[in-house]
Amino acid sequence: METTPNLQVYDLGHLGLVASIVDQIGLVQTVDQFVGPRPGEKVSTGMALKAAILNALGFVTSPLYLFGHFFQGKPTELLLGPGITPELLNDDRMGRMLDSLYAAGVTELFVEVAKSARRAFPFPVRALHVDSTSFHVHGVYGSGEEGQTDTGDEPLVIRLTHGYSRDHRPDLKQWVMNLICADTGGIPLLFAPGDGNQSDQEALVPLLARYRQSLELGEVVVLDGASYSQENLGALRGFSWVMRVPATLKEAKVLLREELPQEAWRPLLPGYRGLEVESEYGGVRQRWLLVESQERARMEEASLQQRIARAEGEARKVLGRLTARTFACEADARRALSEASGRLPLHRLVYLGVQEERQWERVGRPRKGERPLAVVYRLRARLEVDQEKLERARRGLGRFLLATNVLDREGLPPQEVLRRYKDQARTVERGFRFLKDPLFFAESTFLKRPERVMALGMVMALALLVYALGEWALRRRLWEAGSSLPDQKGRPTAKPTLRWVFQLFMWVRLVELGGRWFVLNLVPHHETAVRLLGAGRYYLLE
Numbered sequence: 253m254e255t256t257p258n259l260q261v262y263d264l265g266h267l268g269l270v271a272s273i274v275d276q277i278g279l280v281q282t283v284d285q286f287v288g289p290r291p292g293e294k295v296s297t298g299m300a301l302k303a304a305i306l307n308a309l310g311f312v313t314s315p316l317y318l319f320g321h322f323f324q325g326k327p328t329e330l331l332l333g334p335g336i337t338p339e340l341l342n343d344d345r346m347g348r349m350l351d352s353l354y355a356a357g358v359t360e361l362f363v364e365v366a367k368s369a370r371r372a373f374p375f376p377v378r379a380l381h382v383d384s385t386s387f388h389v390h391g392v393y394g395s396g397e398e399g400q401t402d403t404g405d406e407p408l409v410i411r412l413t414h415g416y417s418r419d420h421r422p423d424l425k426q427w428v429m430n431l432i433c434a435d436t437g438g439i440p441l442l443f444a445p446g447d448g449n450q451s452d453q454e455a456l457v458p459l460l461a462r463y464r465q466s467l468e469l470g471e472v473v474v475l476d477g478a479s480y481s482q483e484n485l486g487a488l489r490g491f492s493w494v495m496r497v498p499a500t501l502k503e504a505k506v507l508l509r510e511e512l513p514q515e516a517w518r519p520l521l522p523g524y525r526g527l528e529v530e531s532e533y534g535g536v537r538q539r540w541l542l543v544e545s546q547e548r549a550r551m552e553e554a555s556l557q558q559r560i561a562r563a564e565g566e567a568r569k570v571l572g573r574l575t576a577r578t579f580a581c582e583a584d585a586r587r588a589l590s591e592a593s594g595r596l597p598l599h600r601l602v603y604l605g606v607q608e609e610r611q612w613e614r615v616g617r618p619r620k621g622e623r624p625l626a627v628v629y630r631l632r633a634r635l636e637v638d639q640e641k642l643e644r645a646r647r648g649l650g651r652f653l654l655a656t657n658v659l660d661r662e663g664l665p666p667q668e669v670l671r672r673y674k675d676q677a678r679t680v681e682r683g684f685r686f687l688k689d690p691l692f693f694a695e696s697t698f699l700k701r702p703e704r705v706m707a708l709g710m711v712m713a714l715a716l717l718v719y720a721l722g723e724w725a726l727r728r729r730l731w732e733a734g735s736s737l738p739d740q741k742g743r744p745t746a747k748p749t750l751r752w753v754f755q756l757f758m759w760v761r762l763v764e765l766g767g768r769w770f771v772l773n774l775v776p777h778h779e780t781a782v783r784l785l786g787a788g789r790y791y792l793l794e
Contacts, residue, residue, distance in 0.1 A: 258764070258765070258766065258767075259763070259764070259765050260763070260764040260765075261761055261762075261763050262325060262326060262327040262330075262761065262762040262763070262764075263325050263326055263761065263762075264326075264327055264330075264757075264760050264761060264762040264771065264790070264791070265311070265754070265757045265758055265759075265760050266309075266311070266753065266754040266756075266757035266758075266760075267306050267309075267310065267326065267331055267790075268330075268331070268782070268787045268790025268791050269722065269753070269754075269757070269781065269782070269785050269787050269790075270305065270306055270309050270718060270722070271302070271306060271331045271332075271787070271790055272785055272786050272787035272789075272790060273718050273721060273722045273725075273785065274302050274305055274306075274718055276372045276373070276786060277365065277368050277369040277372045277373070277717075277718075277721070278368045278372065279298065279301065279302060279305075279365055279368070279714070280296070280298035280299055280301070280302050281298065282298070282361075282364055282365050282368050283297055283298035283301055283353075283356075283361065283365070284296050284297060284298035284299075286356055286360075286361050286364055287352050287353070287355075287356045287361075290352070294335070294336075294340055295332075295336055295340050295341065295345055297348075297349050297352045297353070299332055299333065299336065300341070300345055300346065300348075300349035301349060301353070301711065301714070302332060303323070303328075303332060303341050304346060304349065304711050305711065305714055305715050305718055306322075306331060307322045307323075308711060308712065308715040309715055309718065309719060309754075310322055311754050311755075311758075322341075323338035323341045324338050326338070327762045328341065330762065330790060331790070347704065349707075350699075350703075350704040350707035350708060350711075351703065351704065351707070353707040353710055353711075354703040354704065354706055354707045358443070358444075358445065358706050358707055358709070358710040359442065359443060359444045359445075359463075359710075361710070362440075362442065362443040362710055362713060362714065363441070363442055363463060363466045363467075365714060365717070366440065366441045366442065366717060367466070367468075369439070369717060369721055370441075370468075373721055373724070373725055375434065375436045375437065375439060375721075375724060376436055377434040377435065377436060377441075377468075378435050378436075378471050378472070378672075379434075379435040379471060379472040379473070379474050379494075379672050379675065380432050380433070380434065380435070380441065380460075380467065380472070380473045380474065381432070381433045381434075381435060381438075381474045381675065381676050381679040381680040382430075382431075382432050382456050382459075382460060382473060382474065382475045382479075382680070383430075383431060383452075383456075383475075383476060383676065383680040383681065383684070384428050384429060384430045384431070384446065384450065384452055384455070384456065385418045385428070385429055385684040385687075385688075386415065386416070386417055386418045386419060386426045386427070386428050386429075386448065387419065387426060387427055387428075387429060387688075387709070388417065388419050388421045388424040388425065388426045389412055389424065389425050389426060389427065389699075389705065390424065409702050409703055409706070410427050410428075410445050410446060410447050410448075410702055410705070410706055411447040411448060411449070411702070412425045412426070412427055412448055412702050412705065413425050413426070413447060413448040413449050414426070414448060414449065415428070415447070415448040415449035415450065416449075419688075425448055426448040427445055427446065427447070427448050427702070427705055427706075427709070428445065428446035428447065428448060428450040428455075429443065429444075429445060429446070429684075429687070429709055429712075429713070430442075430443070430444040430445070430446055430450075430455065430456065430459055431443055431680050431683060431684070431713065432459070432460070432463075432467065432680075433679045433680040433683055433720075434679070435474075435672070435675050435679055436724060437679075437720045437721070437723060437724030438678060438679035438680060438682050438683050438720050439717060439720040439721055439724060440680075440683060440713055440716055440717050440720065441467055442459070442463055442466075442467060443709065443710055443713035443714075444459055445705070445706045445709045445710075451478075452476070452478040452479060453478050453479055453481055453484065456475060456478075456479050457475070457479055457484040457487050457488060458487070460473060460488075460491070461487060461488075464491075471492060472492045472493060472494055472656075472658065472664070472672055473488070473491050473492065473493045473494075474493070474494045474495070474672055474673060474675070474676055475493065475494075475495045475496075476495070476496055476676070477495065477496035477497065477498040478498075479495060480495045480496065480497055480498055480655065481534070482533070482534035482535070485533070485534040485535075485536045485657075486534065486535070486536070488657075489536075491657075492656075492657065492658050492664075493656065493657055494654060494655070494656045494658075494669055494672050494673055495654070495655050495656075496652065496653065496654055496655075496673065497533075497540065497653040497654065497655050499652070499653070501533075503531070503533065504653050507529065507540070507542055507653060508542070508648045508651050508652075508653060509644065509647055509648045510647075511647055512527065512542075517544070518666070520543065520666055520667045520670050521667055521670055521671060521674075523545060523546045523547055524543055524544065524545050524546070524670060525543075525544050526541050526542055526543040526544065526666055526670065527541075527542050528540065528541050528542075528661075528666055529542070531655065533655075536657060537657065537659060538655050538656060538657045538659075539655065539656050539657075539658070539659060539661075539669075540653055540654070540655050541653070541654040541655070541656070541666050541669050541670065542651060542653055543651065543652055543653070543654060543670055544650050544651050545650045545651075545652075546650065547650075548649075548650040548652075549649040549650025550650075552649040552650055553646070553649055556645060556646065556649065559597075559598065560598055560637065560642075563596070563597055563598045563599060564599060564635070564637075566596075567596050567599040567601075567635050568635060570592050570595075570596065570601075571601060571633060571635050574588060574589060574592055574601070574631050574633065575630065575631050575632070575633065577630075577631070578609065578628035578629065578630055579606070579628060579629045579630070579631070580628065580629075581629065582606045582629055584629075585606050585629050585630075585631045586603060588631075589601050589603055589631055589633055596638070596641075597641065598637060598638060598641050598642055598645065599635055599636065599637055599638055599641075600635075600636060600637075600638040600641070601633045601634070601635060602633055602634050602635075602636055603631075603632075603633055604632040604633050604634060605632045606629040606630060606631060606632065607629065607630045607632055608627060608628075608629055609627070609628050609629070609630060610624035610626075610627050611624055611625050611626045611627075611628065654669055654670065654673055656669050683716050683720065686716060686719065687712050687713075687716060719750055722750050722785060723749060723750040725784075725785065726748070726750065726753065726781065726784055726785055727746065727747050727748070729784040729785075730746040730747075730748075730780075730784065731746050733784065735780055735784070737753065737756070737777050737780060737781060738756075738777055739752070740752065753781055756777065756778065756781070757778060757781075759773045760772070760773050760774055760778065760791070761773060769792060770792070771791050771792050774791060778791075779791075779793065
């Protein structure tokens with residue numbers, strides 16, 4: 253009777269791709285060198301962090317919540333090293349890893365890993381994009397987490413507190429993640445946690461200045477309008493920057509609503525036109541670029557029509573109250589009508605005359621020759637849209653204002669100013685959407701101590717770094733090799749998302765049979781991705 257050879261099946265999937273990118277950027281070595289060894293530990297902090305990133309990019313919902321269960325059925329010794337079993341990767345190990353990361357300084361450690369990643373993957377950086385978002389937390393966080401400070405007046409512990417919630421959960425306390433990303437692929441270069449009530453106007457520019465040398469700045473720094481202030485413009489001396497000018501500034505209001513000749517506009521990118529003016533706001537010479545977007549104008553026109561409908565309802569109420577009043581003379585009636593009409597945002601009240609009413613001493617038909625006690629007047633008027641007000645409102649549709657201190661139009665032409673600002677949506681904002689996708693991360697935090705919240709934020713940012721770096725490298729190498737991968741419809745593409753590539757690897761398995769190892773379900777497009785990302789050893793192709 254033949255015996256069945258020992259058979260073990262492991263879920264490998266796309267984890268070999270993730271592990272390969274982590275290896276290439278030297279994350280484990282960088283972290284272990286920065287943190288230092290701990291006596292008796294079987295899994296180093298760097299290796300535990302690698303495991304956390306594999307978990308975070310494991311393509312399961314709420315991945316970091318059930319850390320101890322994720323590696324069951326995974327080839328941990330292949331992915332992490334000999335002797336590392338799922339039992340060693342438990343919640344206690346993750347907790348100690350978070351404590352070690354916090355003690356080492358999460359921002360400083362992230363910068364070191366990002367610098368190592370740039371050496372391993374020398375991607376170009378023409379601009380840096382700076383922004384922040386919030387993550388809400390569950391649980392009771394009292395006044396004990398009030399932000400301890402070191403000698404440099406930098407907070408060692410963030411405050412978990414209420415603030416402006418980008419998650420639309422104002423009922424919960426939160427913390428803020430600050431990111432600085434490269435324009436290339438939205439790859440994060442700096443992560444810094446912040447208090448839940450952080451002001452971007454006060455936080456982002458000092459963050460740039462503090463880590464200026466570490467970041468090895470690109471040509472231009474791109475920030476949103478929250479950072480545009482006289483104080484920040486002074487603090488940004490020595491930087492080249494592009495920022496949005498807040499529409500609340502008096503100078504901006506005039507320009508955004510000004511009637512400008514058609515010949516003054518110049519085409520920028522498709523669907524955009526603009527014109528430039530010079531400014532010295534805050535004592536800094538700069539170019540202001542007034543931009544008009546066709547798509548945005550269409551959206552704001554639809555919003556304007558809704559405003560007109562709402563304003564008409566309010567204006568009819570005003571007209572009803574006026575016509576119900578009585579006035580001592582026609583001049584008073586006309587004056588009241590003019591004042592009320594001037595206060596209407598988009599309509600006007602048109603005077604149609606007055607109706608005389610006589611008030612008698614008693615009810616009923618007046619006697620012959622009886623004089624009325626008083627003569628009053630009631631307004632007759634109609635409501636209509638004020639075309640002049642409407643034209644002024646339409647004049648600013650689709651417009652926004654950008655500023656840059658790069659005065660050389662040849663070095664940074666207007667269309668490039670707009671392009672750099674628009675890149676904010678596909679770099680740092682895209683990264684925030686990725687981090688809040690429940691398929692990769694839990695959108696809320698379930699840790700008891702703010703120190704661990706800070707370290708968990710670093711794990712999230714490192715996972716974004718690995719993901720963005722892998723996607724950029726794969727697309728670039730596909731283009732260089734003239735190769736492609738199938739998209740969702742089976743058509744060849746040289747620009748796949750790494751998320752889709754992860755799905756392509758969903759059924760890849762590692763099998764141990766009779767002391768020999770095999771990878772199952774590996775087809776040619778899998779081999780293409782493995783080869784281009786340098787992950788051959790994890791899929792037994794070396």
